[in-house]
Amino acid sequence: MTVNFTNLVQQGRARSPGVLWTNEEWAAVCTLTKECNIERVIAADFVRNGIKTVEDYKKAVEKKFVPQTLDEATEEVAKTMEAKGAEVVSTPEKVSGAVTEHKSKKKIK
Amino acid sequence: MAITTADFNTLTLKLNEWYNEATADAISEWVGKDLFDCGETNWQVYNYLQLYGAAKFDRIAEGAQFPLASTVEGDSANATQHRFGGRCSVTKDMRMFDRYDQIEEIVKDNAQFAIDRIDQSQADLLLNGFTSTSYTDLYGFSQSNVSPDAVVLFSALHSNNLNADVFSNLITDSAAATNPALSRDAIVKTRANARKYKDPNKANRPTVLDTLIVPATLEDLAERTVYSSGVQGTPNVDLNPLKGKISNIKVWSRLDTNSAATDTSAYWFMASSKNVKKSLKSPFAQRPMMGVPKEVHDSYNWEYPIDSYYTLLVGHPKNIFGSTGAGA
Numbered sequence: 351m352t353v354n355f356t357n358l359v360q361q362g363r364a365r366s367p368g369v370l371w372t373n374e375e376w377a378a379v380c381t382l383t384k385e386c387n388i389e390r391v392i393a394a395d396f397v398r399n400g401i402k403t404v405e406d407y408k409k410a411v412e413k414k415f416v417p418q419t420l421d422e423a424t425e426e427v428a429k430t431m432e433a434k435g436a437e438v439v440s441t442p443e444k445v446s447g448a449v450t451e452h453k454s455k456k457k458i459k
Numbered sequence: 460m461a462i463t464t465a466d467f468n469t470l471t472l473k474l475n476e477w478y479n480e481a482t483a484d485a486i487s488e489w490v491g492k493d494l495f496d497c498g499e500t501n502w503q504v505y506n507y508l509q510l511y512g513a514a515k516f517d518r519i520a521e522g523a524q525f526p527l528a529s530t531v532e533g534d535s536a537n538a539t540q541h542r543f544g545g546r547c548s549v550t551k552d553m554r555m556f557d558r559y560d561q562i563e564e565i566v567k568d569n570a571q572f573a574i575d576r577i578d579q580s581q582a583d584l585l586l587n588g589f590t591s592t593s594y595t596d597l598y599g600f601s602q603s604n605v606s607p608d609a610v611v612l613f614s615a616l617h618s619n620n621l622n623a624d625v626f627s628n629l630i631t632d633s634a635a636a637t638n639p640a641l642s643r644d645a646i647v648k649t650r651a652n653a654r655k656y657k658d659p660n661k662a663n664r665p666t667v668l669d670t671l672i673v674p675a676t677l678e679d680l681a682e683r684t685v686y687s688s689g690v691q692g693t694p695n696v697d698l699n700p701l702k703g704k705i706s707n708i709k710v711w712s713r714l715d716t717n718s719a720a721t722d723t724s725a726y727w728f729m730a731s732s733k734n735v736k737k738s739l740k741s742p743f744a745q746r747p748m749m750g751v752p753k754e755v756h757d758s759y760n761w762e763y764p765i766d767s768y769y770t771l772l773v774g775h776p777k778n779i780f781g782s783t784g785a786g787a
Binding site: 351352353354357358361363364370371372373376377380383384389390 | 534535536537538539590591592602603605607608609610611614616618620623625770771772773
């Protein structure tokens with residue numbers, strides 16, 4: 351059975367496309383929505399950022415923490431991946447673990 | 460006299476007869492078909508829409524237009540048909556020595572087994588409906604156990620796409636403890652909770668829980684709780700109101716142990732007999748049937764395949780409530 355991830359993610363009812371909330375995470379989203387009187391999509395962003403209790407939410411708000419959204423996180427991951435590739439290409443040294451050529455010591459008779 | 464290829468058609472007819480007899484017996488004991496919507500479909504991908512109260516019925520001012528019910532409200536899900544099957548062989552030895560009793564047993568056992576497996580797979584969906592978001596089914600594949608709202612089948616936090624309201628379909632006792640053991644108190648409290656269900660538009664849409672579904676282990680307790688003329692387990696002579704309200708006790712022995720061999724004999728469920736099939740779906744693209752036989756040339760076995768196409772899907776979960784019986 352496949353659920354409609356596009357709608358569910360937009361509404362904060364799934365973690366990300368193809369990934370459902372665990373029961374504990376979903377309970378945290380519902381608790382933050384109700385107890386902190388915030389929208390479910392905002393509560394979902396806090397839970398995605400690891401803030402899963404009312405106490406942690408209050409501390410985060412005090413410190414003016416703005417949770418990273420799923421779109422921002424996706425963009426950041428894409429940039430990080432691109433940067434890694436670019437770094438490898440521009441570095442003259444060999445990357446550790448790369449396949450090296452070995453000449454055979456055996457003489458062919 | 461040995462059965463020869465000339466008897467192929469006669470034997471096939473006989474085997475079909477045995478198959479039909481065995482299947483009819485098995486179907487009569489198939490509890491899952493009473494709870495799951497096992498209707499036939501020709502969709503390879505079965506699409507389901509779970510509505511939460513899209514209807515409109517308001518007072519209309521003179522000349523005004525009727526309000527339009529939403530067609531975008533609700534959650535959708537889909538399930539793909541899978542093929543299941545097996546084959547049984549009538550060996551050359553069986554035919555050579557006219558071992559009809561063995562041939563009959565093989566065919567009947569295969570037919571019975573197909574229905575047994577389907578019934579157990581349906582029971583497993585309920586038994587695995589309390590934790591996680593999927594489980595390994597008895598065929599060894601991953602099976603989703605969430606409803607279209609992306610929440611596990613039995614949960615205190617079922618959601619909707621309209622607002623942040625949640626509802627529970629966990630069995631609860633009068634102390635508000637979830638997953639209680641089977642008791643009169645829990646039945647009464649859960650029946651009241653189900654009747655008070657409100658859709659996201661705040662309209663009361665009562666679910667009347669009139670069916671108790673228990674494993675064989677709880678049969679006696681369930682019957683005494685519901686059918687006793689007085690309140691079960693008490694010395695008083697108070698009448699037992701549940702007697703007329705729970706109209707059906709379904710004893711489902713496949714609930715005693717799940718297919719992963721875990722003891723689940725304390726699990727129990729309550730359902731609305733009228734609407735439970737809206738919550739539990741098991742569409743069949745093909746019901747189990749025995750196919751045309753083939754002769755296998757390297758063994759001279761005559762092989763008879765049995766196959767079926769079906770899938771499992773959780774619909775709107777408000778018509779079935781569950782408890783692990785473990786407390787909390």
